[in-house]
Amino acid sequence: MTDIPATQGEQIDLDQVWQSSDIQALLDKLNEELIGLVPVKTRIREIAAMLLVARLREQHQMSTDRPTLHMSFTGRPGTGKTTVAMRMAKILHSLGYVRKGHLVVASRDDLVGQYVGHTAPKTKEILKKAIGGVLFIDEAYYLYRPENERDYGQEAIEMLLTAMENQRDDFVVILAGYKERMDTFFQSNPGFHSRIAHHVHFPDYSLDELVQIAELMVRQQMYSFDDESRAAFRDYLEMRVQQPHFANARSVRNALDRIKLRQANRLIRAGGSIVTSDLARIDVEDVRASRVFRGGTAAEPSA
């Protein structure tokens, strides 16, 4: 550091800057809408703080390299990776690190072509759409198929790496997927690992958190549990977690959808006249009728 900025002694009101950047509002919203995920939220807050300070340093003529912003989100399905990515895009936008703040979701199919010469235009197209926003690559490890050496995934990976390096001002890449498989992916593609600054792991939800999520969803959809059905749903979750294909919040949502179906059926079958609150109330019977209580979801693969 040869030149010390002239405005060295100037007072900066950090609280005021933080408040006026509407990051706080975005983080609050994140806090409100996502139950649990404490390590993730802490991490996002840290990243936001770092970006804000970098912005301030820049404003006060201190040299800062543009921080690398590419991230990797790892975690089991249904832990909120996409939702957080969407919030992240907003946060980056409000700090001025991306110009538009939209999220482009892509997977292997969107990037990798079917025949020679098909991959480059496809990848380019997606990169073009992502400019000014965040490119979210779901299950990124599918890009790399070591068992097939003629796989076109490698081509997409190379284009992505170049773009991540050369167009750092234009977009931010977030890779997402299962932890273990992402680790193998990074091992076999060290280029990716070194270009990604933030590795965020999304832990599984605990039973209590799942119940809270269910409560939140039920409330948002203007339904309500009574005490019995709430307890029944807790039992349901307890059993469901043990079974295969459990996808955290997504499974909760699917379970609630099926419960709503059974509730509607019960009301219609019973017929007669009902009060308005009956339309919203979920009965214990609606929950208990689930197949989970009768020994498993093996027959429903998408649960």
Added chain:
Amino acid sequence: MRITQGTFSYLPDFTDEQIQAQIQYCLNNNWPIAIEYTDDPHPRNVYWDMYGLPMFDIKDAVAIMQTLAECKATFPDQYIRISGYDRSLGRATTALQFIVQRPADEPGFYLDRQEVSDRQVRYTIRSHSVTRPRG
């Protein structure tokens, strides 16, 4: 002869920032952008060649500026124009279109006069660039 046509025909040529701002305006209005080029700038020639496909789902003008730069590099000696298409019901037409590149030397047109009956004259203009193509 400097050829003018399209939305900003009475203005001097735009700088890159101005072009980018106009493109961003189109994108903000949800008008997909197409880049077209031709060597025949005849006013009646509506069939310019399109560079790639119309660019849908793009939010940031920088992406289009990059494609435009590619197009300029590929066709340094041709006319290039940008058009924004408004697909909304009731309009469904090109909403804005302007020239962003012209060749260094613009050959202009030849005015052809045809004598017909009763000493009437019919006029035709032909692009020099088409009748005497370079090379």
